[in-house]
Amino acid sequence: MTYSNDWWRKAVIYQIYPKSFFDTNGDGCGDIKGIYQKLDYLADLGVDALWISPMYTSPMKDNGYDISDYYRIDPLFGTNEELYQLISAAHSKKIKIIMDFVANHTSDQHQWFLESQQSKDNPYSDFYIWKDPKPDGSEPNNWGSHFGGSAWEYCSVRNQYYLHYYAKEQPDLNWENEGVRQAIYQAMRFWAEKGIDGWRMDVITEISKYTDFPDYETNSEIPVVGFMHSNGPRLHEFIQEMHREVFEPYGLMTVGEAQDSDAQMAQMFLDRERKELDMMFTFEHMDVDVEPDTPNRKWQLQAFNLPKLKRVFADWQTSLVNVGWNALYFENHDRPRIISRWGNDTDYRYESATAFATILHGQKGTPFIYQGEEIGMTNIKLPLSEYDDVEISNNYQELVEKNQTLSHKEFIAAVYQIGRDNARTPMQWNRQENAGFTNGTPWFPVNQRYLEINVSCDQVDRQSISEYYKQLIYLRHTEAILTEGSFVLLLEKDEKIFAFERTLENETWLILANLSAETLEFPPSLRREHSRRIIQNYPEANQTVLRPYESTIISYQNK
Known part of the structure; x- marks a missing residue:
C-alpha cells in the first residue's frame, strides 16, 4: 500500500538539538544561525527533513520542553524572523522542517499558569489540573513524576495541588477544558502558516487524564508512574480533534511520542481511516535493558537482550502492515548513544555504528538520525555534579x-x-577547541573524544560512518523494496545475530548483522547462491564467517 503524497514514507529525518548543534555568536549555546550555516552539510548527507527540538521562549528548566510562550523564539536561539529564514533556506534545498510541540504541559512561567495559580475563579483557573489536598493535607493521590517524587505540587495561594508529570516547573494542561485545546490549536496554526512541514508531538499520549484520579495499587510509599499516566479515556478523541483542526487543513506530517503504547495500540493511532497520527515513537525497543515494574523505573538496568529487541521490532513491523507506518530510531535527545549502550564504542566503533544503522535502516518505516549518530558519537562520563x-x-x-x-x-x-545528557553533548565538528562547536564556553562539556570523533575526520577517514549513512539514505530514496517490501524475522532466538528478510516481487534482501564482538559462523541457513552484496561494513565480503559487528545487505532473486 503506497500513498503518493506521503513524502515521509521514503524520507530520512535528521533530529537537531539546537542548544548543542552549532553556536555562531560565542555564547556557548547553539542557535538558529548555526543550523542555517550547516544546511549544506545536511543536504550533502542526503536527509529530507529536520526535526528541531523546541526553540520557543523557555526558562530552560527542561532545556526548552518547558515553554513559556508558544509564539516566540527564545533569544537564546535567535528570533522568529531567523527561523522563518531558516524554513525558506531549507526548503530551497528540498529539506523540510518539523517543529517540536509540547501540548501536555507548559512552563510554570507561562502567562496561563501565572494567572491560573492566583485564584479558583479567574479566566485561566481551569487551564491546569488542580485538586484539593486529602484530609491530612497530603497529595491528592500517589501518582509520581517521571522526574522523581510526587506528580503533585502544593500552591499555598489556592490551597490546592497542581499536577505535573515532569518537573514541578512543568504543570500539566487540563485538556478537558475546550479553551485549552483551542489555545493549543491556535498556537500550532501560527507555525503552520509560517511554512513548517510537520510536528513531532512531545508525550502526546499523556494529554488525556483519568479524571477520577484514583490511587495506584502498591505496597510501596514511593509515588507510582504507571498505566494511568498514558492513553487516557479521551486521548483518541483529542488527537482526532487536533487532526481536524490543524494537521489535515495544513497537510502536516505528524509523529507522536508514545510511551507505554505497544504495536497493537499503535494501530488505532496510525490507521489512516481514524485520522490521528502518521507515525509514533515507541519506547518498547528502548527498554529491553530496563528491569520492568520496579520503583526505580528506567534506572534499574538489566543485561541487553537481543532476542527481545528483535521480537519488539518484528511485532511493530508485522502489526502495522497495511495499517500504519513505523518511525525507526535508536537515538534522540532523550536516548544515549546506541554504540555505547548496546554496542562497542572502542575497538569496534565504526563496525558497531554501521551495524546498528544497517539493522534500523533496513526495516520498513521512516528512519530518524540524531545529530552525531552519523559520525558515531559516544556517551560521556562526568561527575554527578556536572550533569545538567x-x-x-x-x-x-x-x-x-x-x-x-x-x-x-x-x-x-x-x-x-x-x-539523557549522553546525547546532549555539543556536536563534534572538528579537532579545534570545543570540537568547533563554539568559540565561547560551551553550555555543557564537550566529549573529550572529539579529537578522534568529529565531522572533519569522518569526511577523510577511509572507513567513514557518515559515508555509510549516505549509502543507506541513498538506498532508502531509490529502492522500493525498503519502503514497500514485506518483513520476515529470521533466527529469532539467536543471541548475537539480527537477521531479517525484505521481499518485493521477485527480489529478496537479507539484512544481517553480528551484534557482538565475537567472530561467528555465517549461518548456513542464510547462505544464498547467486547473490550480490548491496552494502557491507567490512572491505571484503566473507561467505563463511561474520566478523565482530559485521553487517551486510545481500540481494537475491526468488525462484
Whole structure:
C-alpha cells in the first residue's frame, strides 16, 4: 500500500538539538544561525527533513520542553524572523522542517499558569489540573513524576495541588477544558502558516487524564508512574480533534511520542481511516535493558537482550502492515548513544555504528538520525555534579538520597549507560577547541573524544560512518523494496545475530548483522547462491564467517 503524497514514507529525518548543534555568536549555546550555516552539510548527507527540538521562549528548566510562550523564539536561539529564514533556506534545498510541540504541559512561567495559580475563579483557573489536598493535607493521590517524587505540587495561594508529570516547573494542561485545546490549536496554526512541514508531538499520549484520579495499587510509599499516566479515556478523541483542526487543513506530517503504547495500540493511532497520527515513537525497543515494574523505573538496568529487541521490532513491523507506518530510531535527545549502550564504542566503533544503522535502516518505516549518530558519537562520563538534566538530579535525590533504593554507584552506572545528557553533548565538528562547536564556553562539556570523533575526520577517514549513512539514505530514496517490501524475522532466538528478510516481487534482501564482538559462523541457513552484496561494513565480503559487528545487505532473486 503506497500513498503518493506521503513524502515521509521514503524520507530520512535528521533530529537537531539546537542548544548543542552549532553556536555562531560565542555564547556557548547553539542557535538558529548555526543550523542555517550547516544546511549544506545536511543536504550533502542526503536527509529530507529536520526535526528541531523546541526553540520557543523557555526558562530552560527542561532545556526548552518547558515553554513559556508558544509564539516566540527564545533569544537564546535567535528570533522568529531567523527561523522563518531558516524554513525558506531549507526548503530551497528540498529539506523540510518539523517543529517540536509540547501540548501536555507548559512552563510554570507561562502567562496561563501565572494567572491560573492566583485564584479558583479567574479566566485561566481551569487551564491546569488542580485538586484539593486529602484530609491530612497530603497529595491528592500517589501518582509520581517521571522526574522523581510526587506528580503533585502544593500552591499555598489556592490551597490546592497542581499536577505535573515532569518537573514541578512543568504543570500539566487540563485538556478537558475546550479553551485549552483551542489555545493549543491556535498556537500550532501560527507555525503552520509560517511554512513548517510537520510536528513531532512531545508525550502526546499523556494529554488525556483519568479524571477520577484514583490511587495506584502498591505496597510501596514511593509515588507510582504507571498505566494511568498514558492513553487516557479521551486521548483518541483529542488527537482526532487536533487532526481536524490543524494537521489535515495544513497537510502536516505528524509523529507522536508514545510511551507505554505497544504495536497493537499503535494501530488505532496510525490507521489512516481514524485520522490521528502518521507515525509514533515507541519506547518498547528502548527498554529491553530496563528491569520492568520496579520503583526505580528506567534506572534499574538489566543485561541487553537481543532476542527481545528483535521480537519488539518484528511485532511493530508485522502489526502495522497495511495499517500504519513505523518511525525507526535508536537515538534522540532523550536516548544515549546506541554504540555505547548496546554496542562497542572502542575497538569496534565504526563496525558497531554501521551495524546498528544497517539493522534500523533496513526495516520498513521512516528512519530518524540524531545529530552525531552519523559520525558515531559516544556517551560521556562526568561527575554527578556536572550533569545538567533535571531528570538525573531529581531522580538521584528521590532514589538514592531519600528512598535509598539504589546506591550512588548503581545510579551513576545507569547514568553512564542511559542518561539523557549522553546525547546532549555539543556536536563534534572538528579537532579545534570545543570540537568547533563554539568559540565561547560551551553550555555543557564537550566529549573529550572529539579529537578522534568529529565531522572533519569522518569526511577523510577511509572507513567513514557518515559515508555509510549516505549509502543507506541513498538506498532508502531509490529502492522500493525498503519502503514497500514485506518483513520476515529470521533466527529469532539467536543471541548475537539480527537477521531479517525484505521481499518485493521477485527480489529478496537479507539484512544481517553480528551484534557482538565475537567472530561467528555465517549461518548456513542464510547462505544464498547467486547473490550480490548491496552494502557491507567490512572491505571484503566473507561467505563463511561474520566478523565482530559485521553487517551486510545481500540481494537475491526468488525462484
